[in-house]
Amino acid sequence: MKKFALLFLFISIMACKGPEPRKPVKVNSGSFMKESVERNKKLLASEEQLMQEIIQKDSLHNYLATSDGSRYYYDLKNEVATYTPQTDDIVRFTYTLLTFNNDTIYSEQEIGLQIYKVDKQELFPGLRSSIKLLKEGEKATFLFPSSLGYGYPGDKNKIGVNVPLKATVTLLTIEPNIITN
Template sequence: MNKFYLLSLILFAFISCKSPEARHPVSVKSGSFIDASVERNKKMNSKEHAHIKKLIQQEKNLKYIASPNGFWYAYKTKLEADSLKTPKFGDVVTYNYNIKALNGTEIYTTENLKTQTYTIDKEELFSGLREGLKLMKEGETVTFLFPSQKAYGYYGDGNKIGRNTPLICDVTLYSITENEHN
């Protein structure tokens, strides 16, 4: 009987020492969902850009500048003084803004949003406004036109801004407090 247990134990140890085998996927995805999503996003993006460019052409009072970051902006109040600096990483800025849909309907007023304080690139803020604040000097007011991917994107803000909504923001930068480490 002891030989049987010993033989079973050796056989069990031999079988359990087998290296694991790789499992193969049950089904293979072709990537067609991703391809369709990319095409859908390209079409949506080109529609938004066309709508924004149409707004820019209709606007006679402001001269819009295309940002390398994927949005457009125009100065309502521009300061030409070279001594004034734009905010850098870690600087604290105080500003206020409003948010409108491209048709001009106000979504959030400056009274709704109140005066904001933001530490450049260290806090959460939608990407367009984060990049836009870096272009401004103290005392300037700028109108930004953000396509949806530079605004709240696919998810919206979970409140009044729906998904894939391009926005207009009027922003006034009140102060820049430099970070001691800059």
């Protein structure tokens, strides 16, 4: 019985020892993230080069740069209007999506009339920011790097992985959000 009590005491003392952390099976060095960043920088640089080539070949239009990295020109400019869409405004617009080679991805007819509450609904990043640049009745053509389009996943339909986009956007109407107190 004494042996049993000693054995029980010994096991109890050994069991009180705190848990020991396990060694990681695999140590990540962070190199994947660094490689991904470098890959994305190279992709963006090549897409910006493509945009510059398009702009240089197009002597008919005066391209403007946006703060987010896209380029655009006006097909139809409204010189009279001054108001551009603000958050919570309702806008009606149409657009087409093309590749940089002018191959149609989605036509205006396929997409149809869009009714959009500014900054409150989902649009791809480039389109979301481009709408806020236009005034009522204006039409503009935008060049978006893939990071401002559908990026790596594409749209899971006609737009593949990392496809830069050309979009012609027509802003038909703006209904300003009037807050009543």
